[in-house]
Amino acid sequence: MKKHAFVRIAGLLLAAGCASAQQDFNMRITEGMPAVSFALPPFVSSAAAKTEAAEIYSVLEADIKYTRIFELLPKSYYGYIRPLLDPNNPDFKEWESIQTNVLFAARIEDDPAGGFVFAWVLYDVKSKRPIIAPRRYQYKDKNLRYLAHATADEIMKAYGEKPIFTSKIAFVSNRDKNEELYLMDYDGANQIRLLYNQVNDSNPAWDPEGKRLAYSSWQNLAVGVYILDVFEKARTRVPVSLKGQNYTPAWSPDGKKLAFASSMSGNHEIYVADIEANPTRVGRIKQLTFNPGIDIAPSWSPNGREIVFTSDRGGTTQIYIMDAEGGNTRRISFGANHHDAPAWSPNGDKIVYVARVDNVFDLYLYNIRSGQISKLTEIYARNESPAWSPDGRHILFTSNVSGSSQIHTIDVDGRNLRKLTSQGENKLADWSN
Amino acid sequence: MRKISMLALVCLLAVSLGVSCKAKTKPTPPPSPQAQEQPVVEQVKEAVPAESAPLSEEELFLKKTLDEINKERVLKMVRFDYDKYYIRDEAKLTLEDNAAWLKKFTTAKILIEGHCDERGTEEYNLALGEKRAKSTMEYLLSLGIPAERMRIISYGKSQPLDMAHDETAWANNRRAQFLVIEK
Structure with a gap:
């Protein structure tokens, strides 16, 4: 395990050494980072648990594939060796002979107490030792997809990665007529409607703990920013700002502040509200920008010291960074094009935003250290409203490449494009930690 | 509406005539049930305000x-x-x-x-x-x-x-x- 981690870090250092441009950047991910060969043989299971075994297997397989940290061993390889019968006692020599680095060995059996037990171990084949000691998940009526995602999360954690598989994506859909907030799993499964209002709700933003959503609501013929306790039974809704029109909320990384755009003083400026937790309460609201242009769409740096946002103060719509207390404002995007919707990466090294060039919207990555800008999407469509995955490897965005506006993800190297929605029009997605 | 009320009026007239001079008009058909259900007075009542004072904008x-x-x-x-x-x-x-x-x-x-x-x-x-x-x-x-x-x-x-x-x-x-x- 240590060895793999070292190889990956070496890959990153190599990339940091590369001075310039998009091409080097692409090289890093695709060639500079060796994928770990991951064996996922069929689970040992009782006849009664076959269906469950198949479902958990397929979800876990998709999760592992999505990481691109691991490379799944081709299934045909399993035919070259004897099948795994005892997950607690694999023949490591055989697994090594088919070039396995990591082996996921699992068994699903009937639980005498009712339901099933999903027992698994993750081995490092070379050292013949478990990377993750044997785990036993008992389940009765549990969501099998969740069980598989939780397993994938444990694997990610063992590799020092931030887990993403049990995270939730909030988004806006008009599938039931008015624009409303919805939730889904990271892979687009389990899409559910969150609110039932007659008016629009939009701009969802997760708090750092993934429990509360800040959002804009067109309640009472005005646009207010509210906070909603998503998983609480009572689901209290707390108004943050109802004066003027209020949009695009964004939580500070410590969850104690909420930045948003408001026209409460007549013109669109960025404000920050102090937010207390348990119960949610709104404290002082401070104005950060003061100019006659439009200031909107704030996003915090992961250390909480700066805020990136959109402004047309200079005549064209551009991306600016300012201190989290306001002031020290500098522009990071250039040209006559229209720029918007910046989102700061969780690692702090990049900002993704949308720019329109010749009527095509694409996502661009701004590298903080080098100041270089590279194009992320090359899809001839309208690609908008980016948001990061918690591990900073994927970017969630809206694209109309399929003909209607839908939620997609793409990796930071521009590969691994995935469409998550198809019902109605969907947009403005945000990924929980 | 107007036609119906006229019809009702005519029928009523015919009935009253029939009453006054039984001998002359023996085979008078009975008034249709429709006509009986249309009281003349009410028809007039409804028509009056609409004609005399139309609603302002x-x-x-x-x-x-x-x-x-x-x-x-x-x-x-x-x-x-x-x-x-x-x-x-x-x-x-x-x-x-x-x-x-x-x-x-x-x-x-x-x-x-x-x-x-x-x-x-x-x-x-x-x-x-x-x-x-x-x-x-x-x-x-x-x-x-x-x-x-x-x-x-x-x-x-x-x-x-x-x-x-x-x-x-x-x-x-x-x-x-x-x-x-x-x-």
Whole structure:
């Protein structure tokens, strides 16, 4: 395990050494980072648990594939060796002979107490030792997809990665007529409607703990920013700002502040509200920008010291960074094009935003250290409203490449494009930690 | 209606005649049940006020529901230049008409909705739509419509009128439109 981690870090250092441009950047991910060969043989299971075994297997397989940290061993390889019968006692020599680095060995059996037990171990084949000691998940009526995602999360954690598989994506859909907030799993499964209002709700933003959503609501013929306790039974809704029109909320990384755009003083400026937790309460609201242009769409740096946002103060719509207390404002995007919707990466090294060039919207990555800008999407469509995955490897965005506006993800190297929605029009997605 | 009441009258007359001179008109057919159910007096009662005092425009307005008023689209929408929110010359004329209507129906309150075309981004368009609604409101203010009768809201680009993706559609979608919310 240590060895793999070292190889990956070496890959990153190599990339940091590369001075310039998009091409080097692409090289890093695709060639500079060796994928770990991951064996996922069929689970040992009782006849009664076959269906469950198949479902958990397929979800876990998709999760592992999505990481691109691991490379799944081709299934045909399993035919070259004897099948795994005892997950607690694999023949490591055989697994090594088919070039396995990591082996996921699992068994699903009937639980005498009712339901099933999903027992698994993750081995490092070379050292013949478990990377993750044997785990036993008992389940009765549990969501099998969740069980598989939780397993994938444990694997990610063992590799020092931030887990993403049990995270939730909030988004806006008009599938039931008015624009409303919805939730889904990271892979687009389990899409559910969150609110039932007659008016629009939009701009969802997760708090750092993934429990509360800040959002804009067109309640009472005005646009207010509210906070909603998503998983609480009572689901209290707390108004943050109802004066003027209020949009695009964004939580500070410590969850104690909420930045948003408001026209409460007549013109669109960025404000920050102090937010207390348990119960949610709104404290002082401070104005950060003061100019006659439009200031909107704030996003915090992961250390909480700066805020990136959109402004047309200079005549064209551009991306600016300012201190989290306001002031020290500098522009990071250039040209006559229209720029918007910046989102700061969780690692702090990049900002993704949308720019329109010749009527095509694409996502661009701004590298903080080098100041270089590279194009992320090359899809001839309208690609908008980016948001990061918690591990900073994927970017969630809206694209109309399929003909209607839908939620997609793409990796930071521009590969691994995935469409998550198809019902109605969907947009403005945000990924929980 | 009038025909029916005439018929009823004739029948009644015939009946009364029949009563007065039994001998002459022996085979008089009985009045139809329909005719019997139509009392002449009531018909007259209904007809009178409608003819003598028609509803004023104000009364007509107050009789309608908000939905009916909004369906008539008496307040015409105004269009904007790309990425701009100033009031164009032809829009000023439209707003003068709208102001005249608002001065006639002084109890009406309106919501001004700002909309954008799809060439702006989702987030920026929320603000731009609001600016369009606001400059529309300010122009109506300058024409003497009190601020407390107007509210503004932005829908960004989320509610296009024209779903096409060309210049005509975009020009159509860059608009401020009106909703009567109180009367």
